[in-house]
Amino acid sequence: MFQLGKTIISEEILKKDFVCNLSACKGACCVAGDAGAPLEEAETHLLEEIYPKVKPFLRKEGIAVIEKEGASVIGEDGGYETPLINGADCAYVTYDNRGTALCGIEEAYNQGEISWKKPVSCHLYPVRIQDYSEFSAVNYHHWYICDDACTLGKELQVPVYKFVKEALIRKFGEDWYAELEKVAEKIKK
Numbered sequence: 001m002f003q004l005g006k007t008i009i010s011e012e013i014l015k016k017d018f019v020c021n022l023s024a025c026k027g028a029c030c031v032a033g034d035a036g037a038p039l040e041e042a043e044t045h046l047l048e049e050i051y052p053k054v055k056p057f058l059r060k061e062g063i064a065v066i067e068k069e070g071a072s073v074i075g076e077d078g079g080y081e082t083p084l085i086n087g088a089d090c091a092y093v094t095y096d097n098r099g100t101a102l103c104g105i106e107e108a109y110n111q112g113e114i115s116w117k118k119p120v121s122c123h124l125y126p127v128r129i130q131d132y133s134e135f136s137a138v139n140y141h142h143w144y145i146c147d148d149a150c151t152l153g154k155e156l157q158v159p160v161y162k163f164v165k166e167a168l169i170r171k172f173g174e175d176w177y178a179e180l181e182k183v184a185e186k187i188k189k
């Protein structure tokens with residue numbers, strides 16, 4: 001562990017390799033587990049605001065859940081998260097013709113309908129952030145459904161922090177990321 005500003009960072013994000021391998025996992029992270037994607041409070045308001053533009057990209061089951069429960073829900077841990085369809089798929093999940101789970105929010109973004117890509121927790125995965133009163137913990141989350149991503153990352157020699165560079169900059173800023181890169185270089189030596 002090391003500290004950058006008000007973050008405590010696990011060295012695993014520098015040492016582990018990772019590149020999403022959607023052809024292997026089929027987007028399992030969006031449909032597995034027992035909770036929706038974690039959301040920041042500001043994201044809950046944004047989801048409500050953009051929902052009319054995202055709705056055309058969603059499945060009817062997702063639309064039904066969102067219109068019944070809301071664009072976000074309070075999870076069992078008391079935090080905000082995306083609602084689920086029958087306790088499984090994220091309500092914002094769509095599927096391509098190969099059965100791969102995709103994000104309807106991200107599709108609306110890709111089509112230029114909205115300017116917000118997706119929840120930062122999704123964008124950061126496999127990095128998870130835990131906020132505390134004095135600092136934020138930045139950790140690597142290993143989930144067996146991502147074993148193929150770890151294998152591909154190792155093949156391509158892409159460490160986690162480089163794979164999620166855009167998301168880390170989105171969350172903490174360019175200066176923070178530049179400092180992270182300096183630490184990574186020191187550790188590499």
